[in-house]
Every structure is written in structure tokens, then in C-alpha cells.
Amino acid sequence: MRDAFYARIDQTLADIREQGLEKIERQITSPQGPEIDVAHNGKTVRVLNFCANNYLGLADNRALVEAAKATMDDYGYGMASVRFICGTTDLHRRLERDIADFLGYEDSILFAACFDANGGVFEPLLTAEDAIISDTLNHASIIDGVRLCKARRYRFANSDMGDLQTQLRKADADGARTKLIVTDGVFSMDGYIARLDEICRLADQYSALVLVDDAHATGFMGPGGKGTPAHCGVAERVDILTGTLGKAMGGGMGGFVCASKNVVHLLRNRARPYLFSNALTPALLGAALKTFELIRDGDALRAQLFRNAERFRAQMAEAGFELLPGEHPIIPVMIYDAKKAAEMAAALMDEGVYVTAFSYPVVPKGQARIRTQMCAAHTDEHVDRAVTAFAKVGKELAII
């Protein structure tokens, strides 16, 4: 019986490999940044990095490193406790207040990651009498969190407001007590922004609550970097916001839920990933508190990020590449063919540009792409060098 188990594992891995879906992890030997050292073909190469979620370039920021060190000096290394036993410091509460104030909510609650925030947010708030209406392209952690909750599930086609309305009506017809619309603020494979203004209008019309996962937006999208709800002019209307400290906000670790005071208090009492998992460490808290200072004064960083995105977009279009339209610093370069996309990413690595190809099942079949992500720390020279490499490889592979 045990042999059969291990044989099955081997077969599954062989299938993954055969379908060209095996993930290989390149090893980085420098700090995360716009240029990184990566092990490649038996040596270390310095390459441009166009695939990190390091939108504001804070991952190697000296002030954050120093804040993490100083906080460790004062508070030590580990917490060795969940929050409610003996794992809450004044820093945890300060950070929760900072997050809530920055994003305009009464309170917030920290989790080990946004994956845990989404995994834990639904089950305590809704029961079998309620309805969750979720965008089909929502992040895996939302899908898992919704599965763990007893509420009835309704799905609407990605950003399809007609379908959302249909599902809201269905939930009403089924007698839902509370309806919660759930969407990513930004759909990360496309860089598309959720139509939050229309979603909130429908939410008003059908008396529904709205939850937005703003992982790919907090800190840089919208006025003051306050995210997609602010970008769409509906910051006041979004009831619950989940987010991460692991992307633009320094790229460390930690997730959060922002909501009303009592919703947050109920989550503290009932959310399982919060109750049964270790508290965030002092180093993370110290750096995260510093991040919020930088973000509050971050207009220059945000402007640079969007200038880089414009420069890359304009030059890539000029070179003849097909890009998905949009305003987000995620810029997908459409290749369509999965094998070609993988070849392209490999060839770009040889040219000193680190990017990743995405194909089925992460994106629909025949929609393979290279997803590039801009960073405020990219210089004009970085952007130009990347475009030159793309153009060279694109011609070699007959993509342009």
C-alpha cells in the first residue's frame, strides 16, 4: 500500500513534467531588487529583475533593514506564542492601528500572510444562511477561504457585472440573509483592475457587503497609495479589505484584514489562522512600521513606478509586442503559445533579464504570456536594456 502511494507521487510528478508545468526555482544570492545575482548554468549572473512584486523597490531598502535590526535589539527574535496567549506586543497593536488608519478603517488584524487572512476571514463572519458571491478569477486563498465557510457559494464571470447582478438575484431568490461580494482589487495575471465602482453600485442596489483583496495594490495604486478602492473612488463603501505586507510594502511577510471594530474583534476571537498560528516577529513589525512612514511620503516612488510602466509599455508596443492594455505596473506580454513563452523567458535569462512565463492552468489555454512587473527602483537604463533584450529575443523566436 505504501509502495502504491509513492508510485502515485512519482507518476503525478512525471505528468507535471511532461505537461511542461514543473516549477523550477532559481536561486538568488543577493538582496531582492531591480538587479539581482542568480545562479544560472553553473555560475552566478547579475540580471535585471522584472518579475518581483517589489513595486516600490523597498525589499532591500536600508531604512527597513535598519528598523528590523533595531527592533530585534529591543524585542528579540521570536514571539513563541500566538497573539492571545503571550504573543501581542505594543508593536503589533501599533502596526494594526497604522494599517487601519492608512486604509481608512476602524481597525485591522494581522495574520502570518494574506493567504491566512483570506483563509480565516469568511468562516467566522458568515453561516449557511448567508451567500458569498465571488469573482471566478479570485486568488487561490480566497477560493480556499470561501470553501472553509458554510455560506452558499455563487460565482460570477471575471468582472462581468451582468453576471454579478444575476448571481445577486439568485442569492436573493434563495433567501440569503447576508450577501458578500468578494473580488481581488487587481487580477494579477492580467494586471486588470476590478470594476469596484460598479461592484459597489450593485452592492448598494442589492444591500450586499463588499470584500476586496488588495494584495497587488496597497501602497501604490490610487491617491496616496491607498489601493484600488481609492483608485475607483469607493474607499468608503468597501466593508472589508484584505492585504499583504509581502508585496509593495517591503516584501517581508504578513497579511491583514481591515474592517469595522467589531468585525475585527470577532475575527480575533474566531479566525482560525489567527488563533492557532504564531504571532509576527519583532523584526517584521519594526520594518513594517517603517514601511508605512515611507509609504505615507511615497508620492515620488509611486510616480517613478508609473513612469517606468509607461516607458516600458511605450517601447514594447513600439517594438511590436502585444501587451494587455492597462494602467497597472503588471504588464503582460502576450505570446499565446505556452512552449514559446517558456523559450522566450529562458532566452531572456541568457540576455540578462529575469522574467517568468505563465501558461495553463494559471492562465487560460492558448493565452500564455510573459508577465512583467515594474519596480520604482528600475532606472531608465534598466527599462531600455530590458526592451532591447525583449526585441532581440522576440525577433529570434519570430514573435515580432
Ligand SMILES: *Cc1c(COP(=O)(O)O)cnc(C)c1O
Ligand atoms: C499574493 C497574494 C495573496 C497572498 O499574499 P501573502 O501575504 O503572500 O500570503 C493573496 N491574495 C492575492 C490577490 C495575492 O496576489
